Amino acid sequence: REPGLPPGPPTTFILGNLHQLPTKFAHYKFSEWARIYGGFYSLKMSSGTAIVLTDPTAVKELIDKRGATMADRPALHLGEVVARGLNLVLARYTEDYKILRCAAQAILTPQATARHLHIQHAESIQLVHDLLRTPESFYTHIQRYSNSVILSVLYGKRSPRFETPETATFYKVEHEWTTLLEAGATPPLDYFPFLKYVPERWAKWKRDCKYVRQVQREMYFGLLDKTRERVQRGEGNGSYVEELITRQKELGMDREMMGYLSGVIIETGSETTTAYLQTLVLALVAYPEAQRKAQEEMDRVVGDDRMPTLDDLENMPYIRAMILETHRFRPVTPLGIPHATLTAEEYRGYVIPKGSTIFINAWGIFHDPDRYDDPEDFIPDRYLLSPNGTKPGVDGSDLRPNFVFGAGRRICPGIHLAENTIKLNIMNFVWAFDFKKPLGPDGSPVDVDPMAYIPGLTIKPFPFKCRITPRTDGKAEIIEREFLEATETFTKFEFELTPEDQEFVAKERATTM
Numbered sequence: 001r002e003p004g005l006p007p008g009p010p011t012t013f014i015l016g017n018l019h020q021l022p023t024k025f026a027h028y029k030f031s032e033w034a035r036i037y038g039g040f041y042s043l044k045m046s047s048g049t050a051i052v053l054t055d056p057t058a059v060k061e062l063i064d065k066r067g068a069t070m071a072d073r074p075a076l077h078l079g080e081v082v083a084r085g086l087n088l089v090l091a092r093y094t095e096d097y098k099i100l101r102c103a104a105q106a107i108l109t110p111q112a113t114a115r116h117l118h119i120q121h122a123e124s125i126q127l128v129h130d131l132l133r134t135p136e137s138f139y140t141h142i143q144r145y146s147n148s149v150i151l152s153v154l155y156g157k158r159s160p161r162f163e164t165p166e167t168a169t170f171y172k173v174e175h176e177w178t179t180l181l182e183a184g185a186t187p188p189l190d191y192f193p194f195l196k197y198v199p200e201r202w203a204k205w206k207r208d209c210k211y212v213r214q215v216q217r218e219m220y221f222g223l224l225d226k227t228r229e230r231v232q233r234g235e236g237n238g239s240y241v242e243e244l245i246t247r248q249k250e251l252g253m254d255r256e257m258m259g260y261l262s263g264v265i266i267e268t269g270s271e272t273t274t275a276y277l278q279t280l281v282l283a284l285v286a287y288p289e290a291q292r293k294a295q296e297e298m299d300r301v302v303g304d305d306r307m308p309t310l311d312d313l314e315n316m317p318y319i320r321a322m323i324l325e326t327h328r329f330r331p332v333t334p335l336g337i338p339h340a341t342l343t344a345e346e347y348r349g350y351v352i353p354k355g356s357t358i359f360i361n362a363w364g365i366f367h368d369p370d371r372y373d374d375p376e377d378f379i380p381d382r383y384l385l386s387p388n389g390t391k392p393g394v395d396g397s398d399l400r401p402n403f404v405f406g407a408g409r410r411i412c413p414g415i416h417l418a419e420n421t422i423k424l425n426i427m428n429f430v431w432a433f434d435f436k437k438p439l440g441p442d443g444s445p446v447d448v449d450p451m452a453y454i455p456g457l458t459i460k461p462f463p464f465k466c467r468i469t470p471r472t473d474g475k476a477e478i479i480e481r482e483f484l485e486a487t488e489t490f491t492k493f494e495f496e497l498t499p500e501d502q503e504f505v506a507k508e509r510a511t512t513m
């Protein structure tokens with residue numbers, strides 16, 4: 001470790017700390033190191049430097065306030081190979097990136113998001129309807145929901161089933177892509193660049209990248225072109241991509257950029273909200289006391305005769321606390337998406353070299369036992385006791401719940417869309433269902449494992465079993481009725497459905513009637 005760098009774990013020759021980095025769930029190790037070396041420490045990644053921020057003040061002072069110099073991403077060879085620098089999430093801070101980001105912000109404003117609320121609302125009704133019909137498939141119902149919302153909002157085309165071709169293809173290629181991105185899945189190309197030149201026949205990762213690139217392009221540009229054709233036929237329905245097409249010149253975008261911008265938003269929009277909602281179900285099952293308190297509040301404010309609406313939330317402090325606690329309990333991206341520095345910086349008497357990778361350790365921030373009582377447990381009540389959920393006597397004013405959405409110039413632009421999805425579904429779930437532990441062979445409840453997560457840049461629970469049952473027959477009837485009423489919204493987004501999708505849609509609506 002060069003002199004002047006913040007402290008960190010001892011290094012070895014050439015590798016630095018590389019050999020100590022776990023290939024899975026690095027946030028545990030990063031948080032353990034934060035307990036030893038503090039909220040601002042460094043790691044040596046071979047000759048490169050990484051800075052890990054587990055101190056909220058440091059996140060604000062560095063990533064927010066010095067946003068202009070902290071807005072880069074580390075070089076990621078895979079991102080270059082698969083998206084040629086046009087993946088908004090992974091892109092370096094280039095001119096192309098700035099155009100993509102500006103367009104993303106323009107279409108994801110709170111006002112634009114509000115215009116698409118009716119889609120999120122209708123899809124959230126299908127989600128509870130799906131849970132009513134086939135609760136055992138809740139895991140894929142949530143995946144379908146998130147993907148269909150984002151497809152409708154972006155391209156004006158929904159997916160009524162998990163097996164609908166766009167959704168099925170998306171999750172298949174996304175699995176390949178996230179597997180490739182996992183630490184340890186490919187040789188350390190960014191630390192030892194000569195590895196990039198290994199011929200394809202000996203480098204499976206190269207063949208995998210080719211496959212991912214090809215399938216992603218077919219999907220992204222297929223959807224883009226179909227939307228354009230619909231607009232030309234005068235059959236637009238107000239989607240983001242239509243807006244992009246009409247504002248293409250003003251936003252300075254070419255076809256490649258438009259294809260990748262919207263394609264990458266499918267990725268980010270589907271995986272993140274899916275992970276959040278799957279965690280919510282896991283937490284409701286594992287922590288029945290929290291579920292009971294949320295249901296009591298729901299019954300008091302909304303009752304049995306109607307479904308909740310977003311306006312009810314202001315009268316539901318417990319549900320609002322549950323929203324925050326779910327983010328805290330399992331931040332969807334526990335180490336954020338790493339930033340990188342564009343210039344050298346000085347902070348607290350230490351040097352942060354140009355080109356350093358910066359991690360916002362959301363896991364470590366939100367699981368710090370000095371701040372939170374029992375940080376490993378799901379306890380929404382903590383947010384009723386203090387605004388940032390900290391334990392008595394701890395000043396939590398340096399925190400902000402939306403650290404889980406990152407910080408600075410790269411902060412998540414989908415935050416408004418995500419928040420609406422979260423609010424709508426948490427209220428519907430709590431109103432409609434009991435979420436219970438599965439039954440074992442002898443008929444007694446079996447615990448779920450709240451630690452059983454799929455590793456990766458974003459984390460989500462492994463598929464698990466649980467029992468989801470409507471709380472009353474009356475509520476089940478209301479869901480059936482609302483589902484039928486949502487048909488009017490759904491049909492505006494149902495184009496070129498496959499015969500199987502048509503059959504599904506017709507059957508569901510007929511059975512409901």
Ligand code: HEM
Nearest residue numbers: 088089268269272332337404405406407410411412414418
């Ligand atoms: C629970 C839901 C979500 C969480 C927790 C989440 C979290 C994050 C985080 C931590 C980042 C990195 C920020 C940084 O670098 O500091 C990010 C970036 C991003 N998110 Fe989200 N996100 C969510 C939902 C969404 C949705 C619904 C969309 C799209 C509609 C979206 C689109 C993006 C994009 C495009 C970026 C890249 C921004 C950039 O690099 O400039 N996210 N998100």
